[in-house]
Amino acid sequence: MATTDEQNQSLKSLLCSEERDFVVGKNEDKVPVSELTGKTVGLYFSAHWFPPCRAFTPKLAQVYTELKEKGEAFEIVFLSSDRDQRAFMEYYATMPWLALPFGDKVNKDLSQYFNVKGIPTLVIIGPDGKTVATGGRNIVALHGAKAYPFTEARVAELQKEIEEKIKKWPKELKHRLHNHSLALTQRKSYNCGGCQGGGSGWSFLCKECDFDLHPDCALKEQESEMNEKQEQADDSSNNENKTGGIVCDGEVCRRV
Numbered sequence: 119m120a121t122t123d124e125q126n127q128s129l130k131s132l133l134c135s136e137e138r139d140f141v142v143g144k145n146e147d148k149v150p151v152s153e154l155t156g157k158t159v160g161l162y163f164s165a166h167w168f169p170p171c172r173a174f175t176p177k178l179a180q181v182y183t184e185l186k187e188k189g190e191a192f193e194i195v196f197l198s199s200d201r202d203q204r205a206f207m208e209y210y211a212t213m214p215w216l217a218l219p220f221g222d223k224v225n226k227d228l229s230q231y232f233n234v235k236g237i238p239t240l241v242i243i244g245p246d247g248k249t250v251a252t253g254g255r256n257i258v259a260l261h262g263a264k265a266y267p268f269t270e271a272r273v274a275e276l277q278k279e280i281e282e283k284i285k286k287w288p289k290e291l292k293h294r295l296h297n298h299s300l301a302l303t304q305r306k307s308y309n310c311g312g313c314q315g316g317g318s319g320w321s322f323l324c325k326e327c328d329f330d331l332h333p334d335c336a337l338k339e340q341e342s343e344m345n346e347k348q349e350q351a352d353d354s355s356n357n358e359n360k361t362g363g364i365v366c367d368g369e370v371c372r373r374v
């Protein structure tokens with residue numbers, strides 16, 4: 119890393135060294151750092167031996183693929199804290215993006231420069247080479263690809279959207295999967311009793327029984343129940359299944 123001066127921070131100053139002006143791709147091909155200039159770039163500090171990293175990598179890969187398919191100018195560079203070359207190769211094989219060569223000195227420089235305290239950490243660098251966010255991991259975990267380009271403004275926008283949505287949710291509801299009423303509650307993490315997927319943030323919870331439902335899981339069925347009632351009221355013989363599929367990716371459920 120040529121400079122640690124924030125004012126003059128650029129992708130080149132971050133990722134290149136005196137001997138090296140490239141990062142590596144999937145077939146160990148050299149990708150010049152100059153090719154990344156002007157893109158939003160995620161610096162992904164991670165290691166295979168640490169379970170939270172292994173859990174987060176597939177989620178990040180999903181976001182990465184989604185953004186690439188949309189043609190966004192986005193790239194990720196993996197900075198490994200793996201113990202040896204073999205572990206690095208194995209872990210990197212599960213990632214669709216670029217990497218800093220294993221054992222490169224710049225890796226350590228960068229984790230000091232960004233004051234990386236734990237892994238996985240995702241630092242987002244903007245198209246101008248300046249730091250956009252150091253908490254990329256949480257942003258991606260909470261909002262997924264929607265958060266692109268991961269700027270403060272975009273995250274604030276999403277936060278507002280969520281708040282608007284929550285205003286329309288009931289504070290409490292009854293659901294056929296549970297005998298007690300469920301209260302809208304903020305949770306650190308939970309398992310949904312509906313789709314069995316994991317969740318964090320808002321939940322419809324029975325505190326007594328520690329029973330959670332994703333808001334989407336809880337409300338989807340309420341909607342379809344209302345539709346059914348509506349249909350019965352209309353004396354319709356149409357038995358079409360209106361429940362619809364819900365896909366749970368571990369953090370949030372979404373309708374498909």
Ligand SMILES: [Zn+2]
Binds near residue numbers: 310313314315331371
């Ligand atoms: Zn669910």
Ligand SMILES: [Zn+2]
Binds near residue numbers: 325
């Ligand atoms: Zn209960």
